[in-house]
Amino acid sequence: MKDDGPKGFDLAQLLAERGAERYELHTKHLNHQLPRMLHTIGFDKIYERAEGAHFWDAEGNDYLDMLAGFGVMGLGRHHPVVRKALHDVLDASLADLTRFDCQPLPGLLAEKLLVHSPHLDRVFFGNSGTEAVETALKFARYATGRPRIIYCTHAFHGLTTGSLSVNGEGGFRDGFAPLLPDTAIELGDLDALRRELKHGDVAALVVEPIQGKGVHAAPPGFLRAAQELLHKHKALLIADEVQTGLGRTGDFYAYQHEEGVEPDLVCVAKALSGGYVPVGATLGKGWIFRRVYSSMDRVLVHSASFGSNAQAMAAGLAVLAVMEDEEIVANARRTGDLLRGRLAALVDRYELLHEVRGRGLMIGIEFGRPSSLKLRSRWAMLQAARKGLFAQMVVVPLLQKHRILTQVSGDHLEVIKLIPPLVIGEPEVDRFVTAFTEVMDDAHSGGGLMWDFGRTLVKQAVANR
Incomplete structure (x- = not known):
């Protein structure tokens, strides 16, 4: 019998052969609700690689990370x-x-x-x-x-x-x-x-x-x-x-x-x-x-x-x-002040935007009840189904349309939390503020894909009661 030598372990080969099964493997062997949740909100992406404050998918599209793995990636990925x-x-x-x-x-x-x-x-x-x-x-x-x-x-x-x-x-x-x-x-x-x-x-x-x-x-x-x-x-x-x-x-x-x-x-x-x-x-x-x-x-x-x-x-x-x-603490203070200031300047512009708060690169964006009748009725629909759905409606287009990963700050909270890698700078601030402004414009138009997705979230929330 021919001896092919020690088999060893080839991580690259294993990922090449089985990496595409990632969501099926989680569903079968790990927390089965995680893939279900990710699929429901359209977060079931496949990221191929990452560096600093960015991910890339198989098509080469880059995503801005404003989540830092719930804060663990303070220096970004693969420093x-x-x-x-x-x-x-x-x-x-x-x-x-x-x-x-x-x-x-x-x-x-x-x-x-x-x-x-x-x-x-x-x-x-x-x-x-x-x-x-x-x-x-x-x-x-x-x-x-x-x-x-x-x-x-x-x-x-x-x-x-x-x-x-x-x-x-x-x-x-x-x-x-x-x-x-x-x-x-x-x-x-x-x-x-x-x-x-x-x-x-x-x-x-x-x-x-x-x-x-x-x-x-x-x-x-x-x-x-x-x-x-x-x-x-x-x-x-x-x-x-x-x-x-x-x-x-x-x-x-x-x-x-x-x-x-x-x-x-x-x-x-x-x-x-x-x-x-x-x-x-x-x-x-x-x-x-x-x-x-x-x-x-x-x-x-x-x-x-x-x-x-x-x-x-x-x-x-x-x-x-x-x-x-690399003076990371000073960068967090400087970049955080810039990002928070530019977002806070939008509060008077959008009735759905209630407050921007935080320190450094830990920023909360809170949404609240709008004043206009048309938006109030839509807001009430979401609140009746489940508090926190509007914040989720903002998080989803930020990822789907603008390739920016964020998170809702807590269960039943109308707050988005930004905790990006501490290495981001003005280009990332520009990208986020531009995308966020476009999402807010869409939300205040009273129509479009954002509110269509809101109805989907309402149905999901009611079904899970």
Whole structure:
């Protein structure tokens, strides 16, 4: 018998042979509702390659990415510096994840991260944003000896059981109880926080400085005042910077927009590895870590099998180097101001456009009830079927007609969220504003394909009730 030699694994051949089955494979083996949803709204595209803030399909058409993989692609796709770091770390054949040594890369990445929050001392590395939040919740409860966590309505902190306990959207929590003891307050409600702290059982308040759902920033002064209240009652402030951190809002962390705010624990993830490798990090004050890891018997009391792996650490170091070398934070602030300003200038022009808000390259575009009778009746039709359908009506033509990928900011919200790669500049701003203006013109004309699609969405929403 002829020996053809080792078979090996040929990724290029596998994708060439089976790549066209992608939607069928998802339907059969993964979340079957995802392909169904994508097909319904016309998002069932086939992207062949990507670079920076752009995708290309098989026909060579380019698409502008204003979503950044829900924020993980902070530097865009396939940044050459991060790619090289990953090749280098694989070629180095490091003795990774032995678990009974101390590799250099985790310490070096922790050191680099802590430069941006000098009031913090130590870092725990996990694999995701939800793990970073889970770590913060566990550490806060152990360090304070208290069980209860305060969070804000409409918050999103993850979907594992602990982080789900501080999730402000009921749709995510339904059917998964019992969860951790928790209490929700409105973002900015200091009186409610004060009342809860008087019970003496609160370990921490966990808060997004800018909520991802709807893009709502904490009111000016709230974080500082909340911190003072929490510390007065020996509770902790946890800043969830999973989406807002690493330059997204025009500062390295979003809490830094408010002077004097120094959270006890900070959660980061998403963009930390440039989107290549799952990674999460919880930064904290030294006394909290010393209390959790109080003896050699407790050295593994909180750990992660893949935490601190060499690929994630190398990617993180490369990302931070690129952010410094290419002045990514300043670009996010400058380009974000330009984009937000040009969009805000359209509010008076379009009655369906209610508000433009945000910081840096985290921008929310909110739609609202129009004043004219003709548009009011169409708006009412959509609202009666399901709140959020108009925002979806805007997202779809942006992709279908203008090849721009965006997202609705949350379930039942008439808000589009823009969180593009932080490397975009004026050409991408021009392209988006031009396309958005054309979509708004179409919506206000009272006819056309946009409202035809709206009727399709209404039928779908009614059928799913």
